[in-house]
Structures are given as structure tokens and as C-alpha cells.
Amino acid sequence: MPKPRQPDPEVHESDYRVPAALGTLAWVIALVVLLAMGDGLPSSERWWIGVCVTGIALGVFGFLYVPHLLRKRDEAADRVAERTADGSGAR
Numbered sequence: 001m002p003k004p005r006q007p008d009p010e011v012h013e014s015d016y017r018v019p020a021a022l023g024t025l026a027w028v029i030a031l032v033v034l035l036a037m038g039d040g041l042p043s044s045e046r047w048w049i050g051v052c053v054t055g056i057a058l059g060v061f062g063f064l065y066v067p068h069l070l071r072k073r074d075e076a077a078d079r080v081a082e083r084t085a086d087g088s089g090a091r
Contacts (some may be wrong), residue, residue, distance in 0.1 A: 016066045024059030027052050 031052035034041060041048075 020059055020063045024056055024063065027055035027059060031056065
């Protein structure tokens with residue numbers, strides 16, 4: 001006889017700001033190191049500067065966009081809860 005399925009664990013929301021800030025900081029440090037190398041950086045490896053700038057831009061975008069995304073998700077959940085509370089769960 002199979003064992004009964006255990007209930008799903010609660011969803012754990014973590015703070016997005018710490019990993020976003022650390023990742024962006026890592027790209028900033030990498031960019032500073034590459035720029036500090038100056039002419040010591042071979043021309044065939046200068047594309048890494050663009051990678052660092054892109055990483056920084058994406059990190060800042062994520063840091064600014066995630067609050068908007070979370071706010072919209074909470075608003076959608078509130079609308080669903082209001083609809084359910086009003087008894088008009090049908091669409």
C-alpha cells in the first residue's frame with residue numbers, strides 16, 4: 001500500500017535585495033579590476049568590459065523592477081481574494 005502524500009511545504013519568500021545587490025557589486029568589482037588593468041588588458045579580452053557593464057545594468061534593472069513585480073502580484077492576489085470574499089468567484 002503506498003504511503004499517503006505529505007503536504008507541500010509553505011512557500012518561503014526571501015529578500016530579493018541581498019542577492020541582487022551582491023551580484024551587481026560583483027560586476028562592479030570586476031569592472032573596476034578590468035579598468036585598473038588599463039593597457040595590460042589584451043585587446044582580445046576587452047569584451048569583458050561590456051559584459052561587466054551589462055551585468056551591472058541588469059542588476060540595477062532587476063533591483064528596480066522586482067518591487068514593481070511584487071506589488072503587481074500582491075494586487076492580483078488581493079483582487080482574487082476580494083472576488084472570492086464577495087462570492088462572485090466566477091469570471
